[in-house]
Amino acid sequence: MQGRKILFGVTGSIAACKAATWVSSLVQEEAQVTVMMTEAATRFVTPLTFGALSGQQVYTDMFSTDAEEIMAHITLSGDADAVLIAPATAQTIAQLAQGMADNLLSAAVLASAAPVVVCPAMNSKMLAHPATQRNLAILKELGYLVVEPETGPLACGEVGTGRLAEWDTVREVLQGLFVEQDLAGQQILITAGPTREPLDPARYLSNRSSGKMGYFLARTARRRGAEVTLISGPTNLPAPPEITLVPVQTAAEMAKAVKEHAENASIIVKAAAVADFRPKNVASLKIKKSTAALQLELEPNQDILASLGKGKVQRPDQLLVGFAAESNNHEAEGRRKLEAKQADLIVVNDILGKQTGFDVDTNQVIFITQEGAEQLALLSKEETANRIWDKVIALHKSKRG
Ligand code: PMT
Numbered sequence: 001m002q003g004r005k006i007l008f009g010v011t012g013s014i015a016a017c018k019a020a021t022w023v024s025s026l027v028q029e030e031a032q033v034t035v036m037m038t039e040a041a042t043r044f045v046t047p048l049t050f051g052a053l054s055g056q057q058v059y060t061d062m063f064s065t066d067a068e069e070i071m072a073h074i075t076l077s078g079d080a081d082a083v084l085i086a087p088a089t090a091q092t093i094a095q096l097a098q099g100m101a102d103n104l105l106s107a108a109v110l111a112s113a114a115p116v117v118v119c120p121a122m123n124s125k126m127l128a129h130p131a132t133q134r135n136l137a138i139l140k141e142l143g144y145l146v147v148e149p150e151t152g153p154l155a156c157g158e159v160g161t162g163r164l165a166e167w168d169t170v171r172e173v174l175q176g177l178f179v180e181q182d183l184a185g186q187q188i189l190i191t192a193g194p195t196r197e198p199l200d201p202a203r204y205l206s207n208r209s210s211g212k213m214g215y216f217l218a219r220t221a222r223r224r225g226a227e228v229t230l231i232s233g234p235t236n237l238p239a240p241p242e243i244t245l246v247p248v249q250t251a252a253e254m255a256k257a258v259k260e261h262a263e264n265a266s267i268i269v270k271a272a273a274v275a276d277f278r279p280k281n282v283a284s285l286k287i288k289k290s291t292a293a294l295q296l297e298l299e300p301n302q303d304i305l306a307s308l309g310k311g312k313v314q315r316p317d318q319l320l321v322g323f324a325a326e327s328n329n330h331e332a333e334g335r336r337k338l339e340a341k342q343a344d345l346i347v348v349n350d351i352l353g354k355q356t357g358f359d360v361d362t363n364q365v366i367f368i369t370q371e372g373a374e375q376l377a378l379l380s381k382e383e384t385a386n387r388i389w390d391k392v393i394a395l396h397k398s399k400r401g
Contacts, residue, residue: 001029004178007080007112008033009105010050012040014155015087015121015164020045022086022167023053034059034076036105038092062104073104077112082177085109087121087164090132096144097135115177116144119170124160147173169241176223182393184225189265190217191258191272191304193233195251199296200283208358209273211235213323213349216385217269218243224389229265231257233272251275251301258304262311262318267392269321270305271347273358277301309342319396321388324348324368325357334368344395345369347388367391 006026010019026033035050036059047058059072077083085092085105092105096118101107109116118139126132127149140146147170150163192214196204211232218230219240228243231254239245246261248254251274262268277298287294305322312320322343324334327350334348348366351357355378356364363384367374376387 001026001031001174001178004031004081004174005079006031006033006174007076007083007108007114008035008050008054009083009085009088009092009109010035010037010041010045011085011087011089011092011105012038012043013087013089013121013164014044016041016044018164018167019086020049020053022084022170023050025167025171027054032056034080036060036072036076036108038103038105040089040091059104062107073101073107074111077108077114080112080114082174083109083112083114083116084119084170084174085116086119086170088118090120090122090126090129090135093118093120093132093135093139097138097142117147117170117173117177118144119147119165120149120162121164122149122162123154123156124158124162127162145173145177166241168238172219172223172241176225179223181225183221183389186221186226187229187264187266188221188226189229189231189258189261189268190214190221191231191254191270191274192218193235194273195233195254195275195301196249197251197275197278197301198282199279200285200287202286205275205277205279207273207275209233209235210359211237212359212361213363213381213385214269214271215240216381217271217388220382220385220389226267229261231261231272251278251304255302255304255307258308262308265318267319267321267396268308269388269392270308271323273325274304275301276303303341305337305341305343309340312342317399319344319392319399321345321347321392325351327352331366331368331373334366334373338368338370344399345388345391369395 010016023033033054034056035054051058095106101110147165151161152163153159154162193211194207194209196206198204215237218228222228222243231246246257248257280297280299320343324337324346326333330348334346338346346368349357355362363381364378365376
């Protein structure tokens with residue numbers, strides 16, 4: 001978001017108070033936010049609040065004669081990278097659908113060539129009304145991005161659909177405006193997180209995967225236009241917006257889910273830390289501690305990546321990316337896995353480093369392909385994910401010749 005110029009339109013809904021927190025979040029990400037308010041919006045939150053949060057002049061009046069506000073609808077819209085209207089009332093949605101320009105916000109939208117993101121918020125009956133639905137359909141036809149409202153308790157005391165979308169969802173839509181849609185048309189299957197192999201009703205075997213690497217792969221792929229299915233072991237992470245999330249617990253459940261979703265995928269990335277073994281006997285009652293040492297007999301889980309590799313004969317078009325979590329012999333182990341699992345790319349990461357591997361926000365990986373090895377710098381997992389997609393796109397292009 002750094003340096004992006006967001007023209008933020010606020011209209012007359014109680015959800016205007018949430019818009020204030022969105023402005024604050026954008027400013028914290030070093031976006032330049034200019035707020036326009038309808039007169040009705042100022043009934044809910046004062047321009048002073050938005051001025052203090054954005055650090056910019058707030059515009060409310062198209063007919064102001066103040067020097068810096070004259071023709072504001074033209075000057076404001078001129079250099080915006082995006083127009084975000086949140087909350088968007090039924091009234092403003094109707095005005096935009098009809099191309100009206102009788103206030104600063106609607107006039108600025110008409111005068112802007114920037115992408116427009118509209119976030120409706122209203123009572124569920126008003127939202128469901130055919131007139132509102134027709135106006136929303138017109139906005140979509142005009143190319144506006146409508147971020148559908150959430151379902152839940154509404155300010156009027158009812159429960160229904162009409163709550164302003166979550167900021168995380170809207171932020172991802174905005175991010176998508178600023179990145180090349182170079183994964184558009186790709187169906188991408190990603191696995192993330194640990195698996196849990198039950199021992200008894202209270203205990204399981206697992207590992208230190210937090211899911212961060214896989215979830216950043218899902219977010220960045222979605223932003224770049226892909227259709228994403230994320231098969232995830234248990235994590236504390238919020239589901240990335242606008243993707244299909246398939247939660248699993250055990251390696252066997254993950255294998256089943258991968259088998260179900262692999263068919264349609266053009267690219268598969270296996271970032272999950274899948275247990276290689278599971279307890280052979282799962283006790284139905286909690287195992288009581290005794291003086292004798294507890295002997296655990298383990299049996300192997302299916303190697304999902306290897307199974308996908310074996311299936312490549314039928315799917316030579318499908319790109320298969322595996323990870324390698326290594327503590328030593330990184331490159332050699334990565335190459336071994338590339339060959340053994342018939343992957344197109346293995347992403348090797350060190351699990352002993354304090355800034356790499358499990359449960360940290362950074363990573364430093366080595367790309368292993370048939371062509372050789374490529375060491376990346378220490379990057380955020382978000383940037384690492386973007387670099388993985390860059391590599392995948394290059395491999396996809398060379399695969400297609
Ligand atoms: O989730 P984070 O906290 O962000 O940590 C990220 C990570 C360290 C988990 C991730 O970067 C990573 O390295 N994931 C792979 C972990 C792992 O299982 O590596 P491995 O070398 O044991 O397995 C090699 C590959 O085979 C992996 O793609 C794995 O998904 C796959 N595999 C492994 C075992 C198994 N039974 N089936 C598999 O498909």
